[in-house]
Amino acid sequence: MSPSNDPIAAVSQRLDTFLSGQRTSTADLGPDARLLTDAAARSLTGGKGLRGRFCVAGWRAVASADRPAGDPPAEVVTAAAALEIFQAAALVHDDLVDNSDTRRGRPSAHRALEQTHRDLGWSGDAAAFGRSAAILLGDLLVAWSDDLLEEAAATASADRGASARARYATMRREVTIGQFLDVAEESAFRTAPDDEHAARALRVASLKSARYSIQQPLAIGAALAGADDAQQAALAAFGHPLGIAFQLRDDVLGVFGDQARTGKPSGDDLREGKRTVLVAYAREALAPTARRIVDELLGDRDLDAEQIASLQRTIVDTGALERVEQLIADSAREAERALSGARLGNAAVGDLRDLARAATVRVA
Numbered sequence: 207m208s209p210s211n212d213p214i215a216a217v218s219q220r221l222d223t224f225l226s227g228q229r230t231s232t233a234d235l236g237p238d239a240r241l242l243t244d245a246a247a248r249s250l251t252g253g254k255g256l257r258g259r260f261c262v263a264g265w266r267a268v269a270s271a272d273r274p275a276g277d278p279p280a281e282v283v284t285a286a287a288a289l290e291i292f293q294a295a296a297l298v299h300d301d302l303v304d305n306s307d308t309r310r311g312r313p314s315a316h317r318a319l320e321q322t323h324r325d326l327g328w329s330g331d332a333a334a335f336g337r338s339a340a341i342l343l344g345d346l347l348v349a350w351s352d353d354l355l356e357e358a359a360a361t362a363s364a365d366r367g368a369s370a371r372a373r374y375a376t377m378r379r380e381v382t383i384g385q386f387l388d389v390a391e392e393s394a395f396r397t398a399p400d401d402e403h404a405a406r407a408l409r410v411a412s413l414k415s416a417r418y419s420i421q422q423p424l425a426i427g428a429a430l431a432g433a434d435d436a437q438q439a440a441l442a443a444f445g446h447p448l449g450i451a452f453q454l455r456d457d458v459l460g461v462f463g464d465q466a467r468t469g470k471p472s473g474d475d476l477r478e479g480k481r482t483v484l485v486a487y488a489r490e491a492l493a494p495t496a497r498r499i500v501d502e503l504l505g506d507r508d509l510d511a512e513q514i515a516s517l518q519r520t521i522v523d524t525g526a527l528e529r530v531e532q533l534i535a536d537s538a539r540e541a542e543r544a545l546s547g548a549r550l551g552n553a554a555v556g557d558l559r560d561l562a563r564a565a566t567v568r569v570a
Contacts, residue, residue, distance in 0.1 A: 213262035213278060213286060214255045220287040221250055224354060245319060245343050246350070249294040252310040256452075256565065257293050257423045258286035260445070263558055264427030268437050270551025281361040282430050285370060288354035289423050295347030296381065296418075302340045303389060304478045305507070311469035316340035348378075362430050369429035377422035384413030391481040392505065400497075403486035408450070411483065415456070416449025420565070440548035444558065448541035451534045452565045457482040458530060459570070461518060467570040473514035479505025483533070487526035496520075538566050 225247050232239055265282045269275035278286075300306075301314035308314055313321065320336025328335070355374050359367035388410045398406060424445045428438055459468055460475030461484060475482065485504065489497050503509060503517060521527050541562055545555050 213259060213283065216278070216283045217255065217258045217262075217286045217290060220283050221290065224287065224350070225250070228350065241319075241322060242339070242343060242346060245315060245322075245339070246294075246347055248318070249298055249315055249343070249347065250291065252312075253290075253293070254564075255290060257289040257419060259561060260420050260423040261286040261289055261427040263554065263561055264424035264433075264441055265431045266427075267424075267441065267550040267554040267558060268428045268431035268433040270554050271437070271549050275551065275554070279361075279430075281358040281367075282427060284354050284361065285358035285374075285426055285430060286423075288351045288358060288374070289426070291347055291354060292351035292378070295344045295351060296385070298340055298344040298347065300385065302337060302344070303385070306470070306474070306478070308470055315343055319343070358430070363432075366430050366432055370426045373422055373425045373429055377418055377426075380413045380422075381418040384410055384415070384418070388414055388480075392479045395481050395501075400489060403481065403489060404483050407481055407483045407486050411450055411453040411457075412446070415453035416446050418449075419452055420449035421445030437549060440544055440550065443544035444541045444562075446541075447537040447544070448562050448565060451537035451541070451562075454483060454530055454534045454537070455566050455568060457484045458527065458534075459568075461521060462527075464569065469570070473509070473518065476504060476514055476517050477507050477509050484521060484526055484530050487529045488521045488524045491524035491526065492520070534566055538562060 225243075228246075229240075229243055232243055262278050262282060265278055266275050297309060298315045301309055302316050306314050307317055312318070316336040316339070318336075319339040320332045323330075323332040323335040355371065359371040359374075361367070362370065391406060391410060395403060395406075421442055422445075424441045425433075425438060428441050433441070457475065457480070460470075460480060460482070461473060463470070463472060465472050471477075481504075485500075489500060492500065500517065500520060503513060506513075509517075542559060545558060548555070550558075
C-alpha cells in the first residue's frame with residue numbers, strides 16, 4: 207500500500223485520542239486503576255497493524271469500485287482502531303494461555319504485571335497477581351474494542367452499521383472458539399487419528415486466524431462502504447485463503463524464526479506444544495517410534511537449544527516444511543485469483559495484493 211494510502215497514521219491517532227479519553231474518564235479511580243489502563247496502553251504499542259489495514263482496504267476496495275474514494279471516513283478509521291484493540295486483547299490472553307514470557311521483544315502482559323507487583327512491594331504471589339490481572343486486562347481491551355466498534359456502527363448509516371456490527375460479532379465468536387480449539391488440540395491429539403491432525407490444525411487456523419485476521423476485517427470495512435453480496439463474496443474468497451497462508455507463515459516463524467526479528471525465542475511453538483499443520487505433516491512422515499519421541503518432546507518447557515535444533519531438523523527432513531511452504535504459496539495464489547473480475551476498485555485491488563505479499567512473505 208502506498209504511503210499516501212497507509213491508514214496506520216490515522217488509526218494510531220484515533221487510538222491515541224481514545225486512550226487519552228479513557229485515562230481522563232478513569233483518573234478519579236486512583237493510582238491502582240491507572241496501572242491497568244497503562245498496561246492496556248502498552249499492549250497497543252508495536253505490531254503490524256494488519257487488521258486495521260485490511261479493514262481500510264476492504265472499505266477502499268468497495269468505495270472505489272465506481273469512483274475515486276479519497277481518505278477513509280471516521281467510522282472506518284474507528285472500526286480499524288477497534289480491531290487493533292481487539293487484537294491486543296487476544297494477544298494478552300494468548301500469551302497467558304501459552305505461558306509466554308515475551309511479546310514483541312518485551313515482557314508479555316502477565317509477566318509485566320507480575321513485575322509491577324514486585325516493584326510495588328505488594329504482598330502475595332506476584333505470578334498469580336500477574337495472571338489474574340492479565341485476564342482482566344484482556345477483558346478491558348475487549349470492552350474498549352466493543353465501545354469503538356459500536357461508535358463506528360452508530361456513525362455509519364443504519365444498514366451499513368448493522369452489517370458491520372453483525373460481522374464483528376461473528377468474528378468475536380469465531381476467534382474465541384478457535385482459541386479454545388487450539389488449546390484443546392494440545393491434549394486431544396492423543397485420541398485423534400494421525401491422518402486427521404493436519405485437517406484439525408487447519409480448522410484451528412481458519413477460526414483462530416484466517417477469518418479473524420483478514421477475512422472479517424475486510425468484511426467489516428466493506429460493510430461500512432455498502433458492499434453488495436457479490437463484493438463481500440469476492441473479498442471473502444480472497445481473505446480466507448490469504449488468512450490461512452498468513453497463519454501458516456506464523457507457524458513456520460514459530461519454529462524457525464529469528465528471535466531478533468520475531469521478538470519471541472526461536473522454537474517457542476515447540477516448547478508450547480503447538481499442534482500446527484507443520485507438526486502434523488512431520489508426524490505423518492515418521493515411523494511410530496520416532497513419532498512417539500516427537501510427541502514426548504513437544505510441549506516440554508525446558509527444551510534446550512540442542513533439542514530444539516533436533517526437532518527443527520526432523521521437520522525439515524520429513525519434508526513438512528516444504529509441504530507447508532507449498533501450501534502457503536497455493537493459498538496465496540488462490541487468494542489472488544479471487545480478485546480477478548470482481549467489481550472492486552483497480553487501485554485498491556493492487557493494494558490488496560501488496561498486503562497479501564506483506565502478510566505471507568515476511569520474517570516477523
